[in-house]
Amino acid sequence: MSKGDMATETQVAGRAARPIPVSVGVTGVVGFSCLLAVISRDVRESGPSAGTSGLALITVAVLLTLQILVSRRYGDAPPALTAGTALAAQAVLVEALTLTDGLSVASIMYLALPFPVVFWVGGRAGVWAGAAILAWFTLRFTWHKPAWLTDPASMNAFTLFVIAVVLVTATALLIRREQASRQRAETLLHDLGASHRQLIESQSRVAELATIEERNRLARDIHDSLGQHLTVISVQLEKAQLLVEADQGAAAVAVGNAKRLADQALSDVRDSVRALRKDEAPFVLGPALESLVADLQVLPFELDLKLTGDEQRYSGQQLLALYRAAQEGLTNVQRHARASRVRLEVDLGTDAASLTLDDDGIGPPIDPGNGLRGIRERLELVSGRLQLSVAPGGGTRLSVSVPRTTTGKR
Numbered sequence: 365m366s367k368g369d370m371a372t373e374t375q376v377a378g379r380a381a382r383p384i385p386v387s388v389g390v391t392g393v394v395g396f397s398c399l400l401a402v403i404s405r406d407v408r409e410s411g412p413s414a415g416t417s418g419l420a421l422i423t424v425a426v427l428l429t430l431q432i433l434v435s436r437r438y439g440d441a442p443p444a445l446t447a448g449t450a451l452a453a454q455a456v457l458v459e460a461l462t463l464t465d466g467l468s469v470a471s472i473m474y475l476a477l478p479f480p481v482v483f484w485v486g487g488r489a490g491v492w493a494g495a496a497i498l499a500w501f502t503l504r505f506t507w508h509k510p511a512w513l514t515d516p517a518s519m520n521a522f523t524l525f526v527i528a529v530v531l532v533t534a535t536a537l538l539i540r541r542e543q544a545s546r547q548r549a550e551t552l553l554h555d556l557g558a559s560h561r562q563l564i565e566s567q568s569r570v571a572e573l574a575t576i577e578e579r580n581r582l583a584r585d586i587h588d589s590l591g592q593h594l595t596v597i598s599v600q601l602e603k604a605q606l607l608v609e610a611d612q613g614a615a616a617v618a619v620g621n622a623k624r625l626a627d628q629a630l631s632d633v634r635d636s637v638r639a640l641r642k643d644e645a646p647f648v649l650g651p652a653l654e655s656l657v658a659d660l661q662v663l664p665f666e667l668d669l670k671l672t673g674d675e676q677r678y679s680g681q682q683l684l685a686l687y688r689a690a691q692e693g694l695t696n697v698q699r700h701a702r703a704s705r706v707r708l709e710v711d712l713g714t715d716a717a718s719l720t721l722d723d724d725g726i727g728p729p730i731d732p733g734n735g736l737r738g739i740r741e742r743l744e745l746v747s748g749r750l751q752l753s754v755a756p757g758g759g760t761r762l763s764v765s766v767p768r769t770t771t772g773k774r
Contacts (some may be wrong), residue, residue: 370692385435387479401469447484482536494533649683673712693721699726719764
């Protein structure tokens with residue numbers, strides 16, 4: 365079932381289950397009371413009066429029909445023209461009934477008018493309607509009974525009518541206000557439910573993005589760590605193949621270096637697996653760079669390391685980004701640069717950390733590979749930047765800068 369079908373069914377069910385409007389209920393009660401009063405009066409005083417009783421029945425029936433039709437079609441918010449036409453028709457019917465009755469017991473029907481005005485037009489209009497009913501009734505009462513101010517019975521009837529109109533109008537206003545408050549509460553509850561669903565969806569998306577980011581991090585770690593070790597192992601084994609017959613001692617040294625690096629690669633893989641199961645230990649840049657340089661001493665180029673500054677100014681993520689940049693840069697030197705001398709300088713300054721890797725090889729690559737793209741992604745996470753350029757005197761310069769955070773390390 366589509367969402368549109370579900371919404372349609374909900375609307376149909378809502379219309380079918382809509383309760384009887386308050387104005388219809390009040391009109392029914394007032395009309396029934398008026399009918400009883402008219403019939404009782406006519407039977408008691410002069411026998412059945414089909415004219416007055418019939419008109420009262422027709423008036424009540426038409427009022428109820430109009431209010432039910434308008435409420436079923438528009439609820440409590442009919443168009444202004446529809447509301448005005450229906451209210452005018454009801455007022456004319458009530459007025460015709462009171463004229464026929466001689467402004468006697470049928471005046472009860474005036475009490476049926478404030479409710480539809482309040483619910484269809486508004487509270488302020490309902491107050492004005494109540495005031496207009498009282499003013500009009502006072503004029504007609506004075507016309508029909510000029511001496512009513514000195515007649516206790518007429519005075520009591522007038523007072524009761526005024527109190528009834530005020531109470532009915534006030535009750536309509538209170539009920540309308542209560543309904544408006546309930547509708548606002550339902551709207552807020554619906555909005556709260558929608559916000560809750562959006563929050564759950566957002567949490568799901570955040571969890572999914574965190575999972576993707578963790579996968580990307582592992583991919584970078586595998587590439588940067590395992591890839592670098594395997595590159596050196598490959599170089600050492602190629603060297604061993606070339607020297608196995610000419611210089612068995614040198615070949616044995618190359619094989620030993622390859623074995624040591626293979627053990628280091630296996631250790632890095634185990635570290636990555638442990639990182640998936642528990643929190644990693646704090647990363648320390650200095651020893652990590654020294655170990656990296658020591659592993660590369662077996663390669664056919666001179667490698668110098670200079671590290672200055674205080675690691676405590678930087679977070680573990682920032683330091684790891686610098687280390688991976690150095691690792692990837694040295695891996696590229698091994699693979700492509702054909703360099704004889706390499707210099708790595710890292711400065712952990714007070715405002716920013718910088719890493720510079722210079723070699724005297726063939727120059728920057730035309731199309732950087734996946735490794736450098738991974739380093740750029742890693743640096744973006746710590747607001748860092750990477751730049752490749754030509755080193756002084758030829759070769760390649762890899763420059764990295766990472767701004768210091770206010771939180772410091774850990």
